[in-house]
Amino acid sequence: xxxxxxxxxxxxxxxxxxxxxxxxxxxxxxxxxxxxxxxxxxxxxxxxxxxxxxxxxxxxxxxxxxxxxxxxxxxxxxxxxxxxxxxxxxxxxxxxxxxxxx
Amino acid sequence: xxxxxxxxxxxxxxxxxxxxxxxxxxxxxxxxxxxxxxxxxxxxxxxxxxxxxxxxxxxxxxxxxxxxxxxxxxxxxxxxxxxxxxxxxxxxxxxxxxxxxxxxxxxxxxxxxxxxxxxxxxxxxxxxxxxxxxxxxxxxxxxxxxxxxxxxxxxxxxxxxxxxxxxxxxxxxxxxxxxxxxxxxxxxxxxxxxxxxxxxxxxxxxxxxxxxxxxxxxxxxxxxxxxxxxxxxxx
Numbered sequence: 001x002x003x004x005x006x007x008x009x010x011x012x013x014x015x016x017x018x019x020x021x022x023x024x025x026x027x028x029x030x031x032x033x034x035x036x037x038x039x040x041x042x043x044x045x046x047x048x049x050x051x052x053x054x055x056x057x058x059x060x061x062x063x064x065x066x067x068x069x070x071x072x073x074x075x076x077x078x079x080x081x082x083x084x085x086x087x088x089x090x091x092x093x094x095x096x097x098x099x100x101x102x
Numbered sequence: 103x104x105x106x107x108x109x110x111x112x113x114x115x116x117x118x119x120x121x122x123x124x125x126x127x128x129x130x131x132x133x134x135x136x137x138x139x140x141x142x143x144x145x146x147x148x149x150x151x152x153x154x155x156x157x158x159x160x161x162x163x164x165x166x167x168x169x170x171x172x173x174x175x176x177x178x179x180x181x182x183x184x185x186x187x188x189x190x191x192x193x194x195x196x197x198x199x200x201x202x203x204x205x206x207x208x209x210x211x212x213x214x215x216x217x218x219x220x221x222x223x224x225x226x227x228x229x230x231x232x233x234x235x236x237x238x239x240x241x242x243x244x245x246x247x248x249x250x251x252x253x254x255x256x257x258x259x260x261x262x263x264x265x266x267x268x269x270x271x272x273x274x275x276x277x278x279x280x281x282x283x284x285x286x287x288x289x290x291x292x293x294x295x296x297x298x299x300x301x302x303x304x305x306x307x308x309x310x311x312x313x314x315x316x317x318x319x320x321x322x323x324x325x326x327x328x329x330x331x332x333x334x335x336x337x
Contacts (some may be wrong), residue, residue: 003169004142006158010173012149015180020202022188027201034318035141041314042189042285043217045290046182046271049310050210055265057298057306067262074266078273085117091266092121096259 066102071094111229114215124212124255126241129156131249133242140246147242151235152209155179158303179304185212185311193222204311207231214271219278238284281315287315293325 011026054064055071080092103136126147138160146156155176162172181218187208193216194201202225213232216223268286276284292300301309 002142002174003163004138004146004159007163007167007172007176008142008146008149009179011155011159011176012146014173014177014295015152015155015183017148017201018177018180018189018208019208020205021184023194023201023205024198026191027190027194027198037317038314039189041283041286041317042185043214043313044275044287045271045310045313046186046216046277046307047268048163048287048291049213049294050268051265051272052294053298053307054268055262057303060299060301061177061304062295062298066259067265070259070262071269074269075206077266078115078270080321083115083268084267084270087270088117088121088263090326092259092263093229093258095262096257099257099259102171 007087066095069098106223106226108225112228112233114226115211115230115233118211118267120231121260122234122237123241124260125153126238127245128255129153130245131162131243132157134246134249136160143246144242147239151206151238152180175302177300181304182307183208190222190227193224195224200258204228207235209234211267214268217271285316286313289316
């Protein structure tokens, strides 16, 4: 079996289990008060980490490139309460424009 | 929950469709370039359905790495889905098989878009996740068929669309939850950026989940008081 097929099976099985573990095992259970307070804060913590790594990381390096300018443009659109489509387009257009210039 | 529907999930994800298809296509192109069997690439998109992990597999194998190294990197990248799915677990309905299948539509974007003040909206998650699934797999097929004749998504700035999307989804959480959510967000981002140069890709985002422990340090938030007043049942 080729290495890729091993990866298809290994990564596929692991990912299915990682996604399903919480919803299947925690079915119908109320989390204790303290735990739910912590779990509620997973969303802002994870979202901020995704923003940071997707804007400023390439593999294992920190980089400052056109994505940062795109994020800034998106941030301005968010502050102006623009719709999601406008936020996403502002970020993409800014990054694409800077890449054309440079 | 509110009267949000699967259609709402499909509508709210629609701005991201071109980016998802383009990234699916670039996965197909890269897989071909790395000498990967087309069918294996298609099966991986259908079963794993997680962009960053799939790119990691192809790049590790393309660089001559072993299957074990590729699987290790991909599992690390996808480990974030365990805490994300746990956070959303209260929204899933039905028996274990239905939960297992529906949980597969949880990816960063569907999870973030379905996040609400008082939990997660499962119909939005499934509607958005379903569209993303179709787009990702269609994109992969396009990439495998078209080969390297396609434009790099970065040229179109599509790679900058994702951090902006996640920031847009974070903003309402900060507005409604105030300082405690802001603290979790800032600490999470700081952990992720600090660890990036020193750890394998994927680990920084998982480690950032530790930021949610600030929830233990403070009295319950306004959100919890609201939830208790509402009897923990509806929004």
